[in-house]
Amino acid sequence: MAQVLAIVNQKxxxxxxxxxITLAAALVECGNSTLLVDLDAQxxxxxxxxxxxxxxxxxxSIALLLDDVDPEEHARAIRQAIQRTEDGVYLLPSVMAVASADLSLAARPGRESILARALATVRPDYDFIVIDCSPSLGLMTINALVAADEVIVPLKCETLSHRGLGQLMETIDEVRRWSNPELxxxxxxxxxxDGRTAHAQAVLADLGPRxxxxxxxxxxxxxxFxxxxxVGRTILATSPRSAGASAYRALAQAVLG
Ligand SMILES: Nc1ncnc2c1ncn2[C@@H]1O[C@H](COP(=O)(O)OP(=O)(O)O)[C@@H](O)[C@H]1O
Ligand SMILES: [Mg+2]
Incomplete structure (x- = not known):
């Protein structure tokens, strides 16, 4: 049963x-069957x-969720939409039409759990499902949080980069309270x-405790990066021995526990 990781930050x-994409590719390198779900209209x-x-x-594409059909029908469509990419990551692609998703889904009953229900059927096919979210805390991102087991928050090491993080944590708390207690x-x-700047170091040191x-x-x-x-590949393929590639391999190891 796949572990579902949502990559979220409204910035x-x-x-x-x-x-x-790089974490997904690193998980594949370690022998894990991994599906990446692109939720961003970009x-x-x-x-x-x-x-x-x-x-x-x-x-x-993921825009198939906008069809007002039952979760079984979504799951069938998802299975047909998934493609294998050159990095070995399976991909449920996105298209521009997803931009209207928040509006189109707003009036639908169970609107926060459309993705979770649709993915339930394909979860047994993978070891990991990684969800790339758009820069918003809108309905599609809430869908990702309801579908997820764990949230990973990328954060740029610069002043004010953590503004908005409090709001994200509150949103996660709310999702936990209402629909996904295990999140x-x-x-x-x-x-x-950039480890050379004292500033980046200071931002980093503050994050955990805060x-x-x-x-x-x-x-x-x-x-x-x-x-x-x-060239349609991740850094693991284009610069396999770079520090960036090693860093994402280490992140995959940390996720694998
Ligand atoms: N470690 C890194 N070093 C330098 N540039 C990076 C790094 N990670 C990402 N980038 C670049 O930063 C830009 C934004 O990254 P992206 O992953 O698209 O962010 P988001 O999905 O949060 O909008 C892209 O041009 C990407 O290539
Ligand atoms: Mg993005």
Whole structure:
């Protein structure tokens, strides 16, 4: 039964997508069958894993959840939409149409658990399901939190980067109280870390005590991360021996416990 990890932070540009795809690829390297679910209408995870969202119909993407059918029908459609990518990660892609999801689903009964119900049927097929969220705390992100076992929060090591983290923790508490009592925060992943600046060190030292959650080893800042998506692979394939690749392999080991 897959362990479901939601990669969440309502801020953009904090390395959610990079963390989602690279962690997923690192889990595959360790022999785990892993599905990545792209919940962001920008479809950056889809694109970064070598699939062009422009080539997909809504029914071949996570937008299939917008069809008002029962969870069994969603699960059947999901199985058909999943593609295997070159990094060995299975992908449930996103397309632009997902942008209207929060609105389209707003009036539907059980709207927070549409993803959880749909994924229930495919969970036994994988060891891990990694969900890449959009930069919002809207309905699709709530769906991710309801479907998840654990939350991973990528955070950029700079001043004010943790503004909004309190709100995220409150949202997680609320989801726990109302619909997913087992939900836990696996930890914060400090990203784009530049160990040379005292400032980054100070931001990092403050995180754990302030929010009462675990802090994983940080991911170094590296230009290699920007290069990989252009060829539709993760840094594990394009720069396998880089410090960035090692950092995500270490994160996978930490997740595997
Ligand atoms: N460790 C890193 N070092 C340098 N650049 C990074 C790193 N991680 C991510 N990036 C870059 O930062 C930008 C934002 O990352 P992304 O994963 O898309 O963030 P998000 O999904 O939170 O919006 C991308 O251009 C990505 O290549
Ligand atoms: Mg993203």
């Amino acid at each position: 953009g540009g904090v390395a959610k997508t990079t963390t989602a 479809a950056c995870a889809t694109f970064s894993l070598g699939i062009d969202p422009e080539d997909l119909k809504a029914s071949q 836990t925060v696996a930890g914060i992943v400090p990203t784009m870390f 929010y009462g959650v675990a802090v994983f080893d940080s991911i170094p800042r590296s230009i290699r 920007a290069e990989a998506p252009a």
